[in-house]
Amino acid sequence: TQLLEQSPQFLSIQEGENLTVYCNSSSVFSSLQWYRQEPGEGPVLLVTVVTGGEVKKLKRLTFQFGDARKDSSLHITAAQPGDTGLYLCAGAFNNDMRFGAGTRLTVKP
């Protein structure tokens, strides 16, 4: 079993729709990071959430860290084709960096 479970695994939507993807764990993390990866490139950091219940906004992206610091969500408003990519959550756990398997998002024009 993976330490960080991401859902859904795949998501295909039309431009303009809203969506939410999830990152869940049974373990407590001191912080979680979200990255976006495009084909043939390395992941790019989007945000870090640290405090339980924290909400951070990055333009049309809203990130939330669960109160118990075991889960996080990413909400995208009015998705655009440029949002297409693999969204990864990650956290440090017992001197190991763990990544979820990711949500592969496709936004169709």
Added chain:
Amino acid sequence: ETGVTQTPRHLVMGMTNKKSLKCEQHLGHNAMYWYKQSAKKPLELMFVYNFKEQTENNSVPSRFSPECPNSSHLFLHLHTLQPEDSALYLCASSQGFGREQYFGPGTRLTVT
């Protein structure tokens, strides 16, 4: 441009070859990482260097050998690889272990 460069971007090698992957970071970070990314599998942490000292080796086969001569450079030496080692190898750096990581573009490795 994330401040982390990797060379080569693509590499095809036979199982008997010896090659090296190079990573350089221009961010002044003190931690550097090697990850393996295979199709349909999560990113797997291979090695971590913190202040040039290796702090993590996640049961990686000895055919992969890391080297960190200074805090800005990281190498991954490859020898007698197997076809299942074909993957995207990513280098990353951060200011302290577990902090926000900045990734290079990766080396796409194919073992024939």
